[in-house]
Amino acid sequence: MNERQGDEQDRFRDPLVSLYELAAEDIYVVCPRCGHRAVNSPQPNDSRWVASWPRRLTCPGCAYSASWSPRGSEVSSWNGPVDPFFHLPLWLRAQCCGGHTLWAFNRTHLDILSGYIGARLRERGPAPGGMTLVARLPNWLKAANNRDELLRVISRLSASID
Incomplete structure (x- = not known):
């Protein structure tokens, strides 16, 4: 491998995505x-705003299912280890680095x-x-x-989603 290839493998370019864009894919949560x-x-509709798309929650283990639709006064949280729609714990979360919680919505987020x-x-x-995901990462995650x-x-x- 030449030096330039090594540089490219050690380089990360911000893909310019936000959490909202990651929510256009499936989000893994803990079944209630x-x-x-x-x-x-997500159940895409005519809106370009992912946060306003209806959602469907399904569990292949116990066949639990639920639906979510946006309501005018409902407030969602987009900055922690909780699903912003159903308010369930994210499946992809773990304690690390002195008590911090690493979390992700899905495989794309982990990647x-x-x-x-x-x-x-x-x-x-x-x-x-x-407002990109990378621009908003906490310092402990960048260290x-x-x-x-x-x-x-x-x-x-x-490995928990493979």
């Missing part, structure tokens, strides 16, 4: 009935985190307002001294 992995699936954390060179994009532990945790979380 049996505690196994359930899937919160972005893994790429960012594993890279020696991290490039942010020209996104307006700093080089947490890299090995974070990558181990991400690998373990990734």
Whole structure:
């Protein structure tokens, strides 16, 4: 492998996605009935705003199902280890790095985190307002001294959805 290829493998470029965009895919949550992995699936409609799409929650383990539709006064939380629609714990979450919680909605989210954390060179994009997922990562997740532990945790979380 030449030096340039090595540089490209150690480089991460911000894909310029937000949590809202990641929610356009399935979100893995803990089933409220049996505690196994359930899937919160978007039901796209005419709206371009993912947060306003109806959702369907299904558990392949116990056949639990539920529906969610946006309500005018409902407030959702988009910054922690809880699903913003059904308010259930995310399946992809783990304690690490001195008591912090690493969490992700889905495989795409884990892949972005893994790429960012594993890279020696991290490039942010020209996104307006700093609203990308990468621009909003907490300092403990960016710290080089947490890299090995974070990558181990991400690998373990990734294995839980294979």
